[in-house]
Amino acid sequence: MLTHAAEDYLKSIYKLQEKGGKVSTGILAAYLNVKPASATGMIKKLKTMKLVSHKRYQGVTLTDAGKAIALEIIRHHRLLELYLFKALGVPWDGVHEEAEKLEHVISEDVEARMDEFLGYPTADPHGAPIPDKNGVVTKIAHIPMTDLREGQSCVVAEVSDSDSALLRHLGGFNLYPGTAFGVVEVAPFEGPFTINIAGQQVVIGREVAKHVFVDNVEE
Amino acid sequence: MLTHAAEDYLKSIYKLQEKGGKVSTGILAAYLNVKPASATGMIKKLKTMKLVSHKRYQGVTLTDAGKAIALEIIRHHRLLELYLFKALGVPWDGVHEEAEKLEHVISEDVEARMDEFLGYPTADPHGAPIPDKNGVVTKIAHIPMTDLREGQSCVVAEVSDSDSALLRHLGGFNLYPGTAFGVVEVAPFEGPFTINIAGQQVVIGREVAKHVFVDNVEE
DNA sequence: TATATAATTTAGGTATGCCTAAAATAATTT
DNA sequence: AAATTATTTTAGGCATACCTAAATTATATA
Numbered sequence: 001m002l003t004h005a006a007e008d009y010l011k012s013i014y015k016l017q018e019k020g021g022k023v024s025t026g027i028l029a030a031y032l033n034v035k036p037a038s039a040t041g042m043i044k045k046l047k048t049m050k051l052v053s054h055k056r057y058q059g060v061t062l063t064d065a066g067k068a069i070a071l072e073i074i075r076h077h078r079l080l081e082l083y084l085f086k087a088l089g090v091p092w093d094g095v096h097e098e099a100e101k102l103e104h105v106i107s108e109d110v111e112a113r114m115d116e117f118l119g120y121p122t123a124d125p126h127g128a129p130i131p132d133k134n135g136v137v138t139k140i141a142h143i144p145m146t147d148l149r150e151g152q153s154c155v156v157a158e159v160s161d162s163d164s165a166l167l168r169h170l171g172g173f174n175l176y177p178g179t180a181f182g183v184v185e186v187a188p189f190e191g192p193f194t195i196n197i198a199g200q201q202v203v204i205g206r207e208v209a210k211h212v213f214v215d216n217v218e219e
Numbered sequence: 220m221l222t223h224a225a226e227d228y229l230k231s232i233y234k235l236q237e238k239g240g241k242v243s244t245g246i247l248a249a250y251l252n253v254k255p256a257s258a259t260g261m262i263k264k265l266k267t268m269k270l271v272s273h274k275r276y277q278g279v280t281l282t283d284a285g286k287a288i289a290l291e292i293i294r295h296h297r298l299l300e301l302y303l304f305k306a307l308g309v310p311w312d313g314v315h316e317e318a319e320k321l322e323h324v325i326s327e328d329v330e331a332r333m334d335e336f337l338g339y340p341t342a343d344p345h346g347a348p349i350p351d352k353n354g355v356v357t358k359i360a361h362i363p364m365t366d367l368r369e370g371q372s373c374v375v376a377e378v379s380d381s382d383s384a385l386l387r388h389l390g391g392f393n394l395y396p397g398t399a400f401g402v403v404e405v406a407p408f409e410g411p412f413t414i415n416i417a418g419q420q421v422v423i424g425r426e427v428a429k430h431v432f433v434d435n436v437e438e
Numbered sequence: 439t440a441t442a443t444a445a446t447t448t449a450g451g452t453a454t455g456c457c458t459a460a461a462a463t464a465a466t467t468t
Numbered sequence: 469a470a471a472t473t474a475t476t477t478t479a480g481g482c483a484t485a486c487c488t489a490a491a492t493t494a495t496a497t498a
Binding site for chain 1: 484485486487488489493494
């Protein structure tokens with residue numbers, strides 16, 4: 001069995017790999033809030049377990065085995081988030097932190113029961129895809145909200161998680177995955193968006209909009 | 220924040236203290252499946268934190284602060300057991316192991332939500348009392364099933380947890396807390412019990428009966 | 439190309455929590 | 469009371485996973 005720390009490293013490598021670009025020791029360390037030297041140490045250990053491949057100064061890559069574990073942890077995390085949200089009413093800006101601890105200790109049996117309770121969902125409360133039992137992720141390319149123009153309407157697909165202040169802010173506007181809105185006005189010079197959401201007109205700053213992704217864009 | 224190991228030690232000291240008798244290093248170590256030397260080390264650490272008092276060769280005692288933490292962990296454990304059982308249908312012989320891991324990571328917020336969902340219960344699936352938020356345990360003295368005589372009827376109050384084979388065995392007879400049964404016959408020479416439970420007549424070995432406690436005994 | 443800067447790795451140290459083996463202390467038996 | 473036995477504690481080790489500081493390697497600049 002892997003340690004929690006090792007699982008966190010694999011998960012982080014996967015996520016950074018997804019974002020594209022090479023996953024250097026430094027980037028990984030920064031992401032995990034540890035020092036580069038610590039990341040080097042763990043990478044060495046994961047390498048002996050054949051979960052990552054790594055050439056000095058060249059960045060890390062997950063092996064198939066490593067990727068499978070990373071996806072398992074991510075599945076735990078996202079199912080837990082959704083379960084906490086739906087079954088226990090934990091606010092969406094709190095589920096991430098909670099799931100971060102639970103993902104390492106939940107059994108496959110309990111996970112399967114939560115999965116069933118939730119009706120085999122495919123996205124967590126932030127809209128991120130939940131890998132299936134076999135580690136298959138169905139990725140859908142979403143449109144950044146910042147690409148929207150005046151007069152367009154759409155549906156929120158996903159928002160960045162892990163910043164709970166941002167999530168509370170978005171929640172205040174009802175900007176949850178599945179919610180539809182229309183763009184009323186885009187201020188010039190890369191300014192804020194005025195949108196019509198649930199009958200309300202609200203202004204969303206550009207920095208905030210960068211963290212929102214949408215689907216079903218129509219004129 | 221305490222480590223998981225430290226929490227386990229406090230919980231174990233509490234439970235052993237409950238059973239009566241002095242809690243020696245050796246007994247504590249055996250209970251936790253570690254060597255006596257390891258227990259000595261942790262006791263020393265807990266002592267510097269003023270969570271236990273300890274005089275060399277004299278056994279450990281929880282301080283008020285230590286007892287409060289022990290009860291908090293026990294509350295986590297038992298609420299989790301009941302939640303897993305009622306909300307997710309985890310079989311009662313599996314909830315202990317699962318709760319053992321979760322009790323150290325569950326937040327007070329999630330715990331409060333589970334408590335509410337369960338309607339502020341006072342006993343776990345094995346009939347053990349759940350301490351309240353303030354660490355108050357309402358203990359009820361139960362009667363050992365082995366004290367029962369022919370012709371008496373009663374209601375199962377509590378069974379020992381932590382031995383899942385035993386729990387599966389008892390579950391096979393419907394011998395859950397809350398279930399009523401009557402004693403049909405007690406075999407001589409400290410022999411087995413024949414009981415009438417849910418219309419069925421079943422034989423319960425004495426070694427098994429030792430782990431069952433009952434209430435509401437009537438002739 | 440040589441040098442300065444940045445990233446990475448190595449080396450050595452800390453804390454936790456377990457271990458074994460030996461020493462110290464207590465309890466029991468003769 | 470003395471000797472044996474059992475328990476507890478001390479001493480020293482190991483693995484994990486972090487740290488800092490120094491050495492190495494790569495990259496960018498002059």
